[in-house]
Amino acid sequence: AQKITQTQPGMFVQEKEAVTLDCTYDTSDQSYGLFWYKQPSSGEMIFLIYQGSYDEQNATEGRYSLNFQKARKSANLVISASQLGDSAMYFCAMNPVHSQGAQKLVFGQGTRLTINP
């Protein structure tokens, strides 16, 4: 069974600072994908970034980067130069990459990020 743990229920950061949101995972799969989603107060789930377990380089998407440490089973999200619009819930999720079987995403409990002006 897969499990995602996000240990920070809430974080408060000053605007323009960088922030790291923690995510650790547990899986017996050899091949898997790790995802981060943002959920603003309006409710929609917005895909941010993806990291494959066999990717050698950390994924980056604009101000978002994923600090992937496979041996530690961690996939932390780093947001550089935070903005007021970054205030939201952030979810880490994973699923197996193999083509057969379940494709469900397993989510962590989320971290509520608040950016202060």
Next chain:
Amino acid sequence: GAGVSQSPSNKVTEKGKDVELRCDPISGHTALYWYRQSLGQGLEFLIYFQGNSAPDKSGLPSDRFSAERTGGSVSTLTIQRTQQEDSAVYLCASSLVGQGNQPQHFGDGTRLSIL
């Protein structure tokens, strides 16, 4: 449409009634997923469709829950004899294909309230 569309956005109904929730995925996406988000349980997987078939329906909480997908497109999630514990936001997502390296794109959800 450009994104995943869900309807209704809000649904309030009495305990014991049946409800139908609709999801229209991104055009061309063959994989479709239903999730439930509630305060106590977080985000839970319900069912996954590849085309019109459902290889994984392991997350459906009881036999009161069913889902179908027709024409490889629109999906309907039906809850019969609703209970108060069914109150939650029901999220639909789609992906290009049903592979683990494909991001799932979510709709805005249906907020279901059972009185």
